[in-house]
Amino acid sequence: MSNGTPNSASSAKPLVGIIMGSTSDWETMEHAAKTLQELGVTHETRVVSAHRTPDLLFEYAAEAEKRGVELIIAGAGGAAHLPGMTASKTVLPVLGVPVESKALKGLDSLLSIAQMPGGIPVGTLAIGKAGAINAALLAAAMLGNKYPEIREALRKFRKSQTEKVLSVPDPAKAAPAIAKMIASAAKSKKRKKRA
Numbered sequence: 001m002s003n004g005t006p007n008s009a010s011s012a013k014p015l016v017g018i019i020m021g022s023t024s025d026w027e028t029m030e031h032a033a034k035t036l037q038e039l040g041v042t043h044e045t046r047v048v049s050a051h052r053t054p055d056l057l058f059e060y061a062a063e064a065e066k067r068g069v070e071l072i073i074a075g076a077g078g079a080a081h082l083p084g085m086t087a088s089k090t091v092l093p094v095l096g097v098p099v100e101s102k103a104l105k106g107l108d109s110l111l112s113i114a115q116m117p118g119g120i121p122v123g124t125l126a127i128g129k130a131g132a133i134n135a136a137l138l139a140a141a142m143l144g145n146k147y148p149e150i151r152e153a154l155r156k157f158r159k160s161q162t163e164k165v166l167s168v169p170d171p172a173k174a175a176p177a178i179a180k181m182i183a184s185a186a187k188s189k190k191r192k193k194r195a
């Protein structure tokens, strides 16, 4: 399954494999795909469940390196075996994203992914969207050691992030301006509807 956005960075020769335990994880994992897309890092997206499709998981993890994938981002929720099991079948770096679960708000996912016994590491990120975004940024930082264009894209991302923060030094003063912008956007939407 390739459910990533159809674009140049989601290509036939992916450097990063984004896998997730269920289609329900896409709401979180799409942020990893979007971030890689923004940085121009080629990637693929697949649903690979550790407990529902264990054979596919073994096949994916065992074949990834041969296909040219250089890093895997694995997102899963609950008893989240996917990142650890994937890491056990490949020497590629595996970054784990704990998906927020309904019952325990992702604490179960976080501990399942982070608490790997010594010997098979999984680089564990934060729970949910922040973790998915950071997994992509960390992947770019690691790939940047080999690909100068990815390092440069990451530098640009950081610069624009800094500029965004500096452009609103005082949110109390910015709030009326932002509210005005929202109101004027809503007005023009209404006008367009009437036309």
Ligand code: RP5
Binding pocket: 020, 021, 022, 023, 024, 025, 049, 050, 075, 076, 077, 078, 099
């Ligand atoms: C895990 O179980 C998945 O990673 C997902 O986060 C969770 C729930 O899956 P669904 O029941 O929504 O398919 O395997």
